[in-house]
Amino acid sequence: MENLMAVKELERGREFACQFRRLMLRGVDQEDDDKVKGLTTLSAEDLVAKVLDSFTNTLSLFNHYSADSSITTSSFSHLPAHSVESHENPKTKSPTTIKDRTRSSPKKRKSAQIQTWVEESKMSPKEDGYAWRKYGQKIILNSKHPRNYYRCTYKHDQGCEAIKHVQKIQDDPPLCRTTYFGHHTCTNPLNPLIFLDSYDPINSTSAFIISFQNNNH
């Protein structure tokens, strides 16, 4: 299964590389002409991004890249779609401390097999086109910077289960690693058009776009 998907991903990358080659041979200034003729609809930057994403996606299919990778520009893991833990059936446990917060057990995402992918960029974690609400922050062992935990603002309104973890991994230049878990099911008015063309973790072999203006890759 991975082989078939990897081949498709490589074929897709090859097609983008061919488009990029045509673009380079014809010259960037003729890009608009090509668009008119329907030869290509993407800019050189977009095409290179597509090719790189193709490589990344292919590697991730073979688990060479994982969500924990420290070197990826962007990556995702194809895991079978699976519902996140039910909100019901909380295992109640009597509190051992003075504070009684009468809470249900926290939802451990690690045991759920959901789509994850990582993006590293200089852009502000909050400027990715979605409405996020911070729900936690943790000091991570051997990390200089704390990890911030965000969930979709519309989690309760629309049941959107998308979450992300954001951690600063470099000071100069400032670099943030954002790990996404699941995808948005909400109809978020903040969604930019760019995300309409982005990676669909379930159905598509297409990848999401990372801006070349924001990194050196």
Add this chain to the structure above:
DNA sequence: ACTATTTGACCGCA
């Protein structure tokens, strides 16, 4: 008053 953030407690897992 309402919403968002902060932050310490709680909990599951390795």
Add this chain to the structure above:
DNA sequence: TGCGGTCAAATAGT
């Protein structure tokens, strides 16, 4: 038992 993820009361902001 320690770490990482989440909860939710307290607090801040509008």
